[in-house]
Amino acid sequence: MxxxxxxxxxxxxxxxxxxxxxxxxxxxxxxxxxxxxxxxEQHIEKARADFEQANERINERSGRNLLSAIAIGVLIGAAVLASLLFVKWLFLLFAIPAVLLGIYEFVRALQASGRRVDVVPHLIGGLLILLAAFFYGHWTHWVITYAVVAALIVIRLVAQMAARNGRRYGDVLADALVAGFVPLYVPLLASLALVLLRQEQGELWVLAMVAIAVAADTGAYAAGVAFGRHPMAPRISPKKTWEGFAGAALAAAVVAVLLGILMLHIPWWAALLFGVAILGSATIGDLGESMIKRDLGIKDMSSALPGHGGVLDRLDSILPSTVPALALYFLFFPMAV
Known part of the structure; x- marks a missing residue:
């Protein structure tokens, strides 16, 4: 260089x-x-993949989308809580549309299975039963219920005679029985919650009933996913286990005693009996609707609520719980201090 x-x-x-x-x-x-x-980015991607795998395992085990179910459940719970705690009449704005949607889902599912059921008459009849339960006395409520059941059966028979399509006698009889069953199963049971709502502090008892039923469902879901091994009713609902039922019982008992003492102001043993009654009716309602859906050959009544199925799929445990809730209100409310 x-x-x-x-x-x-x-x-x-x-x-x-x-x-x-x-x-x-x-x-x-x-x-x-x-x-x-x-x-x-690699850590985030791995965490996302691990979360998706865990979520898929949970969804597969439970049969529902967990995140969607939680989001929808929180929104519904907030609406129910707000209506019952602040202005109880607003509960009608939530309850009546929900019940009518449940009727619609049930009727459409029955039609899809081959049953001849009339949508509009069932919706009108269900609305009459609900309004009678809230705005009129017990006797008017029961009279209108019986009248609606009879009218729906007659409407179905008259419609069948007008159709003249050669439908077999057994099918026509089944259609008539279904026409009478729908108003008894959905609007009548729901209307008992509105009868309870009319009573002194009835909104608190409705809230307690819903909270215990939801707690039982949540406890059954959590315990079933975590520990479920032994099927409870495999022919009716294969995913329900005895471990899940134990979780439901524990959750229902805890929530019932807490709400009974702090909100309803009844003795702890009365609150515990209230919880046991709601647990039993909610379990029967859940299994009962599962039996209906299995007979219809469907998994959910509809897909209106992501992660939950249809509206009626969320009302299945609450509808029969209105019976013990109303009965135990009249039994235990005088004990409130």
């Missing part, structure tokens, strides 16, 4: 070397940043 080259190479060396070090440092920093970002 010549002296001229050395001079040229040595010229401006301080600034050149400083610039080179700065560029090298920036390059090293950017490399570290890129590596850190890559590592972070």
């Amino acid at each position: 010549s002296d001229t080259d050395d001079a040229a190479d040595g010229g401006a060396t301080p600034s050149t070397r400083a610039e080179a070090r700065r560029v090298a440092q920036e390059s090293s920093f950017q490399t570290h940043v890129r590596q850190a970002r890559t590592d972070f």
